[in-house]
Amino acid sequence: MKKIHLIILFLIASNCLSQIKSGKELAEKLKGRTFTIDRLVNYANINIKDDYEKAKFFYYWIGLNVNYDFELLNKMKTIDYNYEKDYSYNLSAESVFTKRQAICLGYSVLFKHFMDRADIYCYTIHGHIRDERNNYLDINKDSDFSHAWNVIEINDEWKIVDTTWGNSGNTDNLDISDYYFDIDPKRAIITHFPEKPEWQLLEKKVTLEEFNKSIYINAEWFKLGFEESPKVLQDDNYYYFTYKSNLKSIKANLKFSYDNVLFDNIPNSIFLIQDGIDYIKFEKKSIKINTFIKVNITIFDSDGSYLEYKDVINFKIK
Missing domain, CATH: 3.10.620 (C8orf32 fold)
Structure with missing residues (x-):
């Protein structure tokens, strides 16, 4: 039964x-x-x-x-x-x-x-x-x-x-x-x-x-709405961390380290937007070869609060 x-x-x-x-x-x-x-x-x-x-x-x-x-x-x-x-x-x-x-x-x-x-x-x-x-x-x-x-x-x-x-x-x-x-x-x-x-x-x-x-990219990058992988470009004087974002409430922040342990903000970095592409520009002379770079992502809410995602992207300056 x-x-x-x-x-x-x-x-x-x-x-x-x-x-x-x-x-x-x-x-x-x-x-x-x-x-x-x-x-x-x-x-x-x-x-x-x-x-x-x-x-x-x-x-x-x-x-x-x-x-x-x-x-x-x-x-x-x-x-x-x-x-x-x-x-x-x-x-x-x-x-x-x-x-x-x-x-x-x-x-x-x-x-x-x-x-x-x-x-x-x-x-x-x-x-x-x-x-x-x-x-x-x-x-x-x-x-x-x-x-x-x-x-x-x-x-x-x-x-x-x-x-x-x-x-x-x-x-x-x-x-x-x-x-x-x-x-x-x-x-x-x-x-x-x-x-x-x-x-x-x-x-x-x-x-x-x-x-x-x-570039190491945590899946969180794509979950947050970025459709494409970021790129690292350079000219004679600058490095450019570039990514396409239609999300005005999201901002990337770069940090650097020589030992991959202690990280600090990259000095004199400049944020630019051109043709729908976001750029973070920083001078080559401020960063040594083989420097470790980490990217944190911050999401800003309309009430002024924010949420930060750490270590979303990692790469090395070659």
């Missing part, structure tokens, strides 16, 4: 929730509900016909229900760490689903399991990432920055998905980022460097040297 009641409740939930069109909305409605992995997969396959929305549903479901295992991350750096005991659960989709926690490999393994069950081609991609802690990647030394993510094929096109970075690390936060589902490959290569170049999904592949020489 109890089993029958559960089936009836599941069918009622299916009937109500199937009227929700987007995978994101559906995942939010299902947050915290108790399903077996088979029942969740069956529900998605029955009620979501579009492969793109189905993949997005599982992306958001993982983000809303699987916490990042920070305890494991920290333990991996200690002598008490045991691979079989502490880490191996990340190799099993069922274990990650049951524990409701993982590190990057576990996230990608669970997402691949869902994609396999939905008959969507999917691979787990291994590589390295860079972020505000590590703007310049040394593959031989930066094991702490190894990473795993996924690619899926929908309508004969490969798409990049990072369920780990889409998750805030805390399932109490409903703000799962859209940015890391179907990432533009030109933006993904700013932070994600796959072991196999073909998974850059770029016509012209980027070398590790080019990757390290490029």
